[in-house]
Amino acid sequence: MTGSPPIRALSRWIWPLAILILLLAIWEVAVRVTNVPAWQLPPPSAIAASFRDDRALLWRHTLVTLKEVLLGFGLALAAGLLVGIAIDASPVLERAIYPLIIASQTIPMVALAPLLLIWFGYGLLPKVLVTALVCFFPIAVNTVDGLRVADREMLSLLKSMGASGWEQFRLVKVPASLPSIFTGARIAIAFSVIGAVFGELVGASEGLGYLMQRSAAQFQTARVFAAIVILSAMGVGLFALVSLLERIALPWRRFITDES
Amino acid sequence: MANPPRPPESIPPSPSSAPASPPRLALRHIDSTYTERGASVRALEDISFEIADGEFVALIGPSGSGKSTLLDIIAGLFAQTGGEVALNGQVIPTRERLGTSAYMRQRDLLLPWRTALDNAALALEVHGHSRQEARRMALARFPEFGLAGFDRAWPAQLSGGMRQRVAFLRTVLTERPLLLLDEPFGALDALNRVALQSWLLDLWERERQAVLLVTHDVDEAIFLADRVVVLTPRPGRIAHIEPVALPRPRHRDIVTTPPFLAHRAALLDALGLLAPVQGGAA
Numbered sequence: 001m002t003g004s005p006p007i008r009a010l011s012r013w014i015w016p017l018a019i020l021i022l023l024l025a026i027w028e029v030a031v032r033v034t035n036v037p038a039w040q041l042p043p044p045s046a047i048a049a050s051f052r053d054d055r056a057l058l059w060r061h062t063l064v065t066l067k068e069v070l071l072g073f074g075l076a077l078a079a080g081l082l083v084g085i086a087i088d089a090s091p092v093l094e095r096a097i098y099p100l101i102i103a104s105q106t107i108p109m110v111a112l113a114p115l116l117l118i119w120f121g122y123g124l125l126p127k128v129l130v131t132a133l134v135c136f137f138p139i140a141v142n143t144v145d146g147l148r149v150a151d152r153e154m155l156s157l158l159k160s161m162g163a164s165g166w167e168q169f170r171l172v173k174v175p176a177s178l179p180s181i182f183t184g185a186r187i188a189i190a191f192s193v194i195g196a197v198f199g200e201l202v203g204a205s206e207g208l209g210y211l212m213q214r215s216a217a218q219f220q221t222a223r224v225f226a227a228i229v230i231l232s233a234m235g236v237g238l239f240a241l242v243s244l245l246e247r248i249a250l251p252w253r254r255f256i257t258d259e260s
Numbered sequence: 261m262a263n264p265p266r267p268p269e270s271i272p273p274s275p276s277s278a279p280a281s282p283p284r285l286a287l288r289h290i291d292s293t294y295t296e297r298g299a300s301v302r303a304l305e306d307i308s309f310e311i312a313d314g315e316f317v318a319l320i321g322p323s324g325s326g327k328s329t330l331l332d333i334i335a336g337l338f339a340q341t342g343g344e345v346a347l348n349g350q351v352i353p354t355r356e357r358l359g360t361s362a363y364m365r366q367r368d369l370l371l372p373w374r375t376a377l378d379n380a381a382l383a384l385e386v387h388g389h390s391r392q393e394a395r396r397m398a399l400a401r402f403p404e405f406g407l408a409g410f411d412r413a414w415p416a417q418l419s420g421g422m423r424q425r426v427a428f429l430r431t432v433l434t435e436r437p438l439l440l441l442d443e444p445f446g447a448l449d450a451l452n453r454v455a456l457q458s459w460l461l462d463l464w465e466r467e468r469q470a471v472l473l474v475t476h477d478v479d480e481a482i483f484l485a486d487r488v489v490v491l492t493p494r495p496g497r498i499a500h501i502e503p504v505a506l507p508r509p510r511h512r513d514i515v516t517t518p519p520f521l522a523h524r525a526a527l528l529d530a531l532g533l534l535a536p537v538q539g540g541a542a
Contacts, residue, residue: 151369153365153367153369154369154371156332156337157363157365157369158382158386159337159358160335160337160358160359160361160363161358161359161363161382161383161386161387161434162358162359162360162386162387163359163386167386171371171382171385171386172371175371175373175374176373178373251414252372252373252374252414252415252416255414255416255417256372256416
């Protein structure tokens with residue numbers, strides 16, 4: 001059965017799906033048989049019920065977190081690309097900025113987030129900044145790497161045609177760096193949800209992180225699980241979206257074998 | 261509109277065979293020294309020769325004789341230490357030589373993110389044609405280069421010979437009267453190589469640009485060129501210039517004729533390949 005693409009895609013997903021359903025069934029049965037209280041470990045059916053009963057609440061907080069993630073990722077993307085290009089363009093900047101960027105990664109976010117709270121309050125901004133800080137590093141570093149791998153001979157070919165520095169950048173360096181930039185973006189988007197939730201846990205009045213914290217305090221454990229499911233779906237969905245954009249933007253990559 | 265007709269002498273006919281026309285390329289006493297890992301390397305010494313309009317010159321020499329360095333200098337990618345490069349009779353400084361010739365290297369250097377068509381049209385785009393116009397001009401020549409139907413293929417989908425033909429088309433579409441070819445067949449297998457040599461010769465018979473071809477293949481040099489310049493091992497100096505007196509158009513069967521073999525013997529001798537191996541006796 002190696003027929004049309006949809007059928008192949010289905011057969012790829014059928015086993016993980018079957019195992020997931022089996023695990024959920026074991027979970028459901030185990031909880032019922034052992035009589036564990038729902039506030040300690042809710043069965044999947046209770047989590048499903050929470051999705052149904054709390055959908056307005058969950059949706060509202062999901063939108064807040066999604067907004068933080070997208071704004072933070074967007075900010076990191078813009079800053080990472082700019083810094084990456086600047087570092088590639090100027091050896092002085094490379095020596096000045098690059099070590100600082102690497103050193104900044106050793107500062108634990110746990111220490112930084114409360115400071116951002118003190119400086120920027122309980123609103124949207126500190127969460128966006130935490131997300132952006134988490135996303136910035138992989139994007140900036142992969143941009144620098146991508147711009148560096150541009151083939152020197154291709155650049156000198158363009159030069160021999162009389163191409164300006166800007167044309168060499170636009171026609172060779174940018175396209176050559178895109179695969180690496182997309183790799184950075186995929187790593188960053190996977191971290192971005194963690195960043196936003198972490199920002200909310202430190203201090204917030206809305207968002208899924210805040211909702212989880214509040215629901216846990218009220219022993220609404222099924223709702224905590226529902227929020228976790230949404231967060232994980234959000235992470236997977238955004239990752240898939242970036243991967244899809246990558247496939248659309250770099251159609252030539254599919255034919256590249258490792259010979260070049 | 262009372263536009264007076266232009267006097268006919270304002271566009272002087274310039275037959276390429278006119279004895280007064282300056283050479284397309286003139287190298288005068290080119291020296292090149294560069295530093296590599298702290299050590300000074302003398303790559304080229306006192307290189308002087310000319311290429312007339314429509315002339316095909318091959319440059320041959322052992323590896324390390326500075327052949328590629330010389331092409332880089334002519335193309336303006338690398339500055340010579342001494343001597344001068346004149347194009348059409350005018351001495352042109354290094355940086356201003358960029359964009360004056362069509363340069364092709366051994367590696368096809370196709371941009372993997374551009375289709376065959378967009379790779380072929382690259383130089384046209386750089387020279388200011390719109391992308392649409394560049395594509396139209398390139399596509400018109402695809403059949404002639406044996407590439408019909410492959411315009412939308414990615415470089416990774418093409419065979420080595422086809423990639424090289426796309427690179428050739430890109431070079432020809434650079435629309436410069438001087439072609440610099442650095443071992444364009446070096447990376448191909450023997451059969452592809454022979455086929456592309458004949459094909460290049462056909463193309464050149466029609467276009468007749470000035471060509472400087474770097475090769476380390478004696479047969480290739482004789483088969484294609486009007487003159488063969490032989491360089492010595494490092495530092496590269498001119499050891500010998502062999503005019504090739506074979507009639508054109510040339511066909512493959514020429515390679516077994518006595519005049520061809522005579523050129524071959526002369527070139528192998530100039531390269532020192534006919535002398536007995538030295539230093540072997542203990």
